Amino acid sequence: MTHNTPLSPRPLHHLADGRRRLMTVAQLRTHGVSAAETNEQCRPGGPWQQLLPNVVLLHPGPPTSEERLHAVLLYAARERAAGANGGASGGLTVSVPVQPGGEETPTPAYGEAMITGLAALTLHGFCAAPPLPSLDVIDVLVPRLRRLRTTGCARVVRTTALPTATQVTGLPVAPVARALADAVAELTDAGAVHRLLTEAVRGGHCEPAAVVRELNRARLLSRPHVVDAVDSLVAEGRALAEQRLYRMVREHGLPEPVWNVDLRLPGGPHLGGVDAYWPEQSVVLELDTRAHRQQEDDTVWAQYARKREHLERLGITVVHLTPRKLRDCPEHQAAVVRTALMAAGDREPAAYVVVLPR
Structure with a gap:
């Protein structure tokens, strides 16, 4: 034979x-x-x-x-x-x-192909994503130059920047942020978009900034129902990061700061709002919860950089933390803050500033 x-x-x-x-x-x-x-x-x-x-x-x-x-x-x-x-x-x-x-x-072995969209979110464990049997099509992410057409239950999604797949039950699956963007691209139901983005943050699947970056890359931020959901997402992420910050201070025995205050020079200009301030040590802590939305990111970062430079010229130490670092390694972030507080005695006294509720 x-x-x-x-x-x-x-x-x-x-x-x-x-x-x-x-x-x-x-x-x-x-x-x-x-x-x-x-x-x-x-x-x-x-x-x-x-x-x-x-x-x-x-x-x-x-x-x-x-x-x-x-x-x-x-x-x-x-x-x-x-x-x-x-x-x-x-x-x-x-x-x-x-x-x-x-x-x-x-x-x-599936080469560079990976599951994305709603099917990927279901595999990642999203409660807001539909069960697999109810999906008429399954999105599959491939490099942009692949000659492949959507057919049957396979919907082809192309990308110029292929992410690293996550293995879920032996299947290559797109990371949550990318899968979210591909799912949102096919959704017109504002409620469904809001539920998916909210679960991404509340469930600890990814940070808001990562989601917004992918939505921006997919040019989805011009859709009103997506913009509304993103605004809620950023607010949700901000609240969650603040809770983690409060927990870090409490659980790692840091001195209690004054929370969410505005700083101002006596009779002078407004220095800006800060998330936490230790007046005795002249240490400020700020959370970076920027949404990375198109040109807004550069503008917000420039404003933040100017504020930081101004505070440091006045002798105030600025500690910068991200929500992701607070989530993944709070003990290390607590050590960073503690070091800044302990170093206060070795510095020249900072300028006096007025602390106002924000």
Whole structure:
């Protein structure tokens, strides 16, 4: 028997042995199954079915959510592998267990393709994202120059800057911020957009700045319902960062500052609002919760830089913290603040400033 000779019906059934549930046409060919035999097996009422172009499901029943996800990835990876192997994508293999908890099988290789959009958010554990069986299409992220079309349950999303995929249940999945942007691009329901963005922050999946950067990159900030949701997102992120700051001061035994105050020179100009101020040590703490929105970012940063320079010229130490650092390493941030407070005795006395409630 040559490599191109079709297998008998018995080996064909052996391919769908409960572990190997999806194969490409090229993979079937390497097993000796001709294109004609594949078409025969995929006829209406037959034992197989073509789930996507060149992707065959090796059983007649409805595909599971896991099988659909793997099929979309196989479809998206197919062309890249074919170009690299002279038209044979036999290097791509996928074995999908019959049910969760089944026999562990090799992790498939999908090149640069990854799940994104609502399906990715569901895989990341978002309660506001719909369950996988209810999704008519699954978004798959690929490099911009890929020649691939949206078809069936696979919706192709292209990007010039491919992010690093996160492995979720053995699947390559876009990071939360990127998946959010791709999901929002397809949503017109303001409530759904608001719920997804809010859960991203409240659930600790990512910081508001990362989400807004991706929305800006996708040119979605011109949509009114997205702008409204982003305003709520930034406010939500700000409140959460302040809670973490209060907790850091309390749990790490730092002196209690005066919170959220304005500083002003006596009879002079307004110096700006600060998140925390230790008057005895002349130390200011500021949270960077900028939204990184188009040109606003440069303007806000320039204002912040001028304020910081002015305060430091007056002898006031400025400690700059980000919400992400407060979330990931509060003990280190507490040490930074404590060091600044302890160093106050070694500095020249700062200028006297008036502290006003903000």
